[in-house]
Amino acid sequence: MSDSNELTAASATLEAKVTESRPLDTSVLNKDNESIELVSVEQWIENVDEFSKLGVGVIVKPSDDVKLLQDTLNNVTLIALDFNNFDDGRGYSQAYLISKRWKYAGEIIGINAHLDQLQFMLRSGVTSYKLLQDYEGFDELDYSNGFSICYQAAANNSGLKEKF
Amino acid sequence: MYQYSPEDTKFLVERVDQFEKQLKRHLDGDLDAAKFRSLRLRNGLYMELHAHMLRVAIPYGTLNTIQLRALADVADKYDRGFGHFTTRQNIQYNWIQLPEIANLLRDLSSVGLHAIQTSGKATRNITADPLSGLTEGEIADARPYCELIRRWLNLHPEFSWLPGKFKIAINGAKLDETALRVHDLGLRLVRNKEGELGFTVYVGGGLGAAAMVAAETASFVPVEDILSYLESAMRIYNLKGRRDHLKKLRIKFLVRQLGAEEYSRLVDEDWKQTRDDLELKLNLTQLSELEKDFALPIKPLVLDGFVDKVDFNYSIWKKNNVRAHKISGHSIVNISLTKLGEAPGDATSEQMRILADLADQYSYSELRTTKRQTIVFPHVRKDQVFDLWKSLEKYGLASPHQGTLAQIVACPGGDYCDLAKAVSIPIATRVQQRFNDMDKLLDIGNLNINISGCENSCAHHHVADIGLLGMQKNGEEYYQITVAGETLQKTVIGKKLGPSVSGDNVVDAVEDIVNVYLDNREEEEKFTEVFKRIGIKPFKEKVYE
Numbered sequence A: 001m002s003d004s005n006e007l008t009a010a011s012a013t014l015e016a017k018v019t020e021s022r023p024l025d026t027s028v029l030n031k032d033n034e035s036i037e038l039v040s041v042e043q044w045i046e047n048v049d050e051f052s053k054l055g056v057g058v059i060v061k062p063s064d065d066v067k068l069l070q071d072t073l074n075n076v077t078l079i080a081l082d083f084n085n086f087d088d089g090r091g092y093s094q095a096y097l098i099s100k101r102w103k104y105a106g107e108i109i110g111i112n113a114h115l116d117q118l119q120f121m122l123r124s125g126v127t128s129y130k131l132l133q134d135y136e137g138f139d140e141l142d143y144s145n146g147f148s149i150c151y152q153a154a155a156n157n158s159g160l161k162e163k164f
Numbered sequence B: 001m002y003q004y005s006p007e008d009t010k011f012l013v014e015r016v017d018q019f020e021k022q023l024k025r026h027l028d029g030d031l032d033a034a035k036f037r038s039l040r041l042r043n044g045l046y047m048e049l050h051a052h053m054l055r056v057a058i059p060y061g062t063l064n065t066i067q068l069r070a071l072a073d074v075a076d077k078y079d080r081g082f083g084h085f086t087t088r089q090n091i092q093y094n095w096i097q098l099p100e101i102a103n104l105l106r107d108l109s110s111v112g113l114h115a116i117q118t119s120g121k122a123t124r125n126i127t128a129d130p131l132s133g134l135t136e137g138e139i140a141d142a143r144p145y146c147e148l149i150r151r152w153l154n155l156h157p158e159f160s161w162l163p164g165k166f167k168i169a170i171n172g173a174k175l176d177e178t179a180l181r182v183h184d185l186g187l188r189l190v191r192n193k194e195g196e197l198g199f200t201v202y203v204g205g206g207l208g209a210a211a212m213v214a215a216e217t218a219s220f221v222p223v224e225d226i227l228s229y230l231e232s233a234m235r236i237y238n239l240k241g242r243r244d245h246l247k248k249l250r251i252k253f254l255v256r257q258l259g260a261e262e263y264s265r266l267v268d269e270d271w272k273q274t275r276d277d278l279e280l281k282l283n284l285t286q287l288s289e290l291e292k293d294f295a296l297p298i299k300p301l302v303l304d305g306f307v308d309k310v311d312f313n314y315s316i317w318k319k320n321n322v323r324a325h326k327i328s329g330h331s332i333v334n335i336s337l338t339k340l341g342e343a344p345g346d347a348t349s350e351q352m353r354i355l356a357d358l359a360d361q362y363s364y365s366e367l368r369t370t371k372r373q374t375i376v377f378p379h380v381r382k383d384q385v386f387d388l389w390k391s392l393e394k395y396g397l398a399s400p401h402q403g404t405l406a407q408i409v410a411c412p413g414g415d416y417c418d419l420a421k422a423v424s425i426p427i428a429t430r431v432q433q434r435f436n437d438m439d440k441l442l443d444i445g446n447l448n449i450n451i452s453g454c455e456n457s458c459a460h461h462h463v464a465d466i467g468l469l470g471m472q473k474n475g476e477e478y479y480q481i482t483v484a485g486e487t488l489q490k491t492v493i494g495k496k497l498g499p500s501v502s503g504d505n506v507v508d509a510v511e512d513i514v515n516v517y518l519d520n521r522e523e524e525e526k527f528t529e530v531f532k533r534i535g536i537k538p539f540k541e542k543v544y545e
């Protein structure tokens, strides 16, 4: 469909189509290849003490308010940010807050990640990632590190000449 | 004039290389249309049924003649010999072939031009006053700030996937030629009581179906703190902006939903935590280097005994198209590429090359583009304006209609645009035919008529003296009329006059409105001044009597 037809169709139906009901991942392999159980932000908040002892990770959806995690962040074993929805950029601000502002020391893994967004994820503060299956066989470096320079401070500018 | 450094140019090329790989993956079936759409829009590429449109940025509306010739070459090599200057300091090409896109972009990168973030849900080309640096009473030239903020937003890791598009304008002049308060975010350069330089920030303006004037969210942000403020303003939008409703994606809907006060409070709360962050301070060393790069290329001139030529057509043209320059001995010259009855903003490659040659000869190789889709020669010696006019006349670029009511801003409308509800350009032509008497045009003076073919408002009809918006009623074309919109002194969205008017009657209605203005005008009063004094009623009565 052409761009303008797409827009016409879009304005004809005022349907909200962003919130998809996809089951959340229940576990993830961390960077040491250990399987970590994941709980939702709501579950975590309700049972902080218990889950802290169990060493679980928290899965964060774009619509989650990460401020709810701020106080107990250091008890969380791992944070998994869900980047499945390509156009929903809230994960980048969540990564910034958790990593740069609140200085979370654990692993921040971007799950259901897209090849073309690796550079944005990694610079926002995501420390490891798991691509969706569609991207097997492509050179990740082209997208995680395709530039020589960057123009802004970020959680992670390694390998880039900074100009700002 | 400012030019990109080799490392900036390398970045542009790296961006093209990456986009070329993405395009190949898409053509090979390895990248689906929806994701590719999101990526290509961020590289300025629109795909229509029969051809592809590329939008190239003209940062802060300033071009040198090498760049303009490169744009002409692109028009010839990759398009059909045309380009279209838009209302937001971009140029669009309408007939681009996909396999050629990377080479086209590489050609442009060699002269410091690009299509990065000219579309899509990202921060767009930042617009500046086209007369930046030229007018008396300006607080500061906005362009160095535009450039620093443009760089900072280039592939910003946090703000490249916003809820909707995000347009920023910066003005440092007394008059607001940028219409900054109908932008998602507008920055006005100001000085505080201590004489320090900073910005007043306005957030949440926009045109389109729900036209809104942006609210002031900060009265004074010191220049060195502007990046941290912008970061917080955009972070709140990125996290809280509506993503669930396709017609409510822009920040204006968030600001309206939260209330400007609550939005500002959230921004301030976030900003408190980063304001002192040294990494986010504007780099004042780079700023002063840029100020040197953007410094005017001219010195004051004393033209002893200079008397300008007397010529009827020249005088008419000069009255409407030549303005005072703050540096003595110089003038600012406005040039319209549009002949009556043509789509405003269209330029042939030949016209671009003529303008480049003339700018080399008369304007220190520099040009500006404006939101009225005209070209400005920023620095012309007063004693050369007549010679320039002669040359422009020779090439048909000095129509005396320029700057009068007959110079109408119209979007492509029903003749060219799939989204249109009604035609625009034929209405413009009929209005021009109605007002074809030069004496009358000169008497009316500068009165803006803007015509959009649908609510997307590409022609900015809300902020014109007379705005026409195309719509459909029972399968026929009708026009909603708004009057007395303005942006120069302050920002006002035009008022709806009454029920929409049929295509057959709309030109009569425009004439009625102009006549009410003329009948009530005292001395040199402008349209909006008369409107403020007499109100909407006389206009209404005349049109709907």
Ligand code: HEM
Residues within 6 Å of the ligand: A004, A007, B084, B085, B086, B087, B088, B165, B182, B206, B207, B208, B345, B411, B412, B416, B417, B418, B419, B456, B457, B458, B459
């Ligand atoms: C056939 C061609 C065109 C199509 C299909 C088109 C489509 C659109 C659409 C869909 C929007 C609204 C986007 C949104 O608010 O999310 C829009 C806005 C806009 N268009 Fe166009 N357009 C076309 C031509 C033009 C031209 C030629 C110009 C410039 C002269 C232009 C200038 C603008 C501007 C300035 C806006 C933003 C208005 C605002 O501030 O909200 N467009 N266009």
Ligand code: SF4
Residues within 6 Å of the ligand: B411, B412, B413, B414, B417, B418, B419, B420, B421, B452, B453, B454, B455, B456, B457, B458, B459
């Ligand atoms: S205002 Fe509407 S009709 Fe006119 S160009 Fe824009 S989208 Fe098309």
